[in-house]
Amino acid sequence: MVKNRKKPTLRLAVAILMLLVFSGFYFLLAPYVHQDVGEGDTQVNATVPATEAAIQTQPPAVDKSSEYLILVNKSHGLGKDYEPGDLKKVKYKVSSRESEYQKLRKTVASAFNDLAKAADKQGHTIKLTSGFRPYAYQKVLYEKYVGKDGKYAAEQYSAKPGYSEHQSGLCADVSSPSVNYNLVQAYGNTDEGEWLTKNAHKYGFIIRYLKGKEDITGYEYEPWHIRYVGKDAAKEIYEQKITLEEYLGEV
Incomplete structure (x- = not known):
């Protein structure tokens, strides 16, 4: 068992x-x-x-701390003595207008020359009328416009000294022979103005003061005033149809 x-x-x-x-x-x-x-x-x-x-797998975001994305408007100013150290004259400029103020920062000047050259190849003449302006010169202009139109009206199109984008060396007032190189809103309806609106972003620029966005930018529509922000940022701003303030979340 x-x-x-x-x-x-x-x-x-x-x-x-x-x-x-x-x-x-x-x-x-x-x-x-x-x-x-x-x-x-x-x-x-x-x-x-x-x-x-x-x-x-997501592409890197645009670096919004870039020196080319500095915000200059009625509430964000520059120091009285601020002046970029890399200013350079542009090739495409109206020689009879403010010749000593037809400079832009080096990278911006190169980009503007590329923009103007591309426009010229397509039969459009676009030239710089005014670029960098120091504090002192902006003060002269501002006081002139205030004396002419009054403070409130003047501030719809002219910045107080120290609060002008022109002092940054990153923006340009441009025009064409079709409007006798004047800075007028009708420029936006010209062939050159329309080309600029559709193509400026390809060279890193935006139309800074858009129509219908006056309450955000604080300024009247200026189809001639372009601002360099870099190609990536310019593309996003153009496609979204927004202002620099909206892009930077400063509204």
């Missing part, structure tokens, strides 16, 4: 051993089996969380 009891005990021991062996193989192979779970092109490596993988 004792011999007959040993056989079931032996079988049980073998069964337990086999179970332990298979369990060991399962835990060793499980990570490699689960790592390949996925469907077609949507498969994500199991070692990287899905949310992290998605973030890695």
Whole structure:
């Protein structure tokens, strides 16, 4: 009777051993089996969380701290003595107008020359009438306009000294022979003005003071006033039809 009891005990021991062996193989192979779970092109490596993988595929955002995205408006000014150290004369300019103030920052001047050259190739003459203006000169202009039209009216089109984009060296007033190189709103309806509106962003510029956005920019519509912000930012601003204030979240 004792011999007959040993056989079931032996079988049980073998069964337990086999179970332990298979369990060991399962835990060793499980990570490699689960790592390949996925469907077609949507498969994500199991070692990287899905949310992290998605973030890695997004293009880098525009650096809004760029020196070319500095905000200058009625509430954001520049120091009285501020003057860029890399000012350079542009090639395409109206020589009889404010010749000493027909400079832009080096990168901006190069971009403007490219813009004007491209316009010229398509039969449009676009030239700089006024670029960088120092604090002292802006003060003279502002006081002149206040004396002529009164403070409130003047401030719809002229900045107080220290609060003009022209002092940054990043903006340009431009015009064309079709309006005798004057700065008038009708410029926006000319062939040159329309070309500028549709193509300025390709060279890093935006139309700074848009029609219908006066309550945000604080200034009247100026189709002649372009501002350099860099190509990536200019493209986004142009496509979204927004102002620099809106783009920078400063509304």
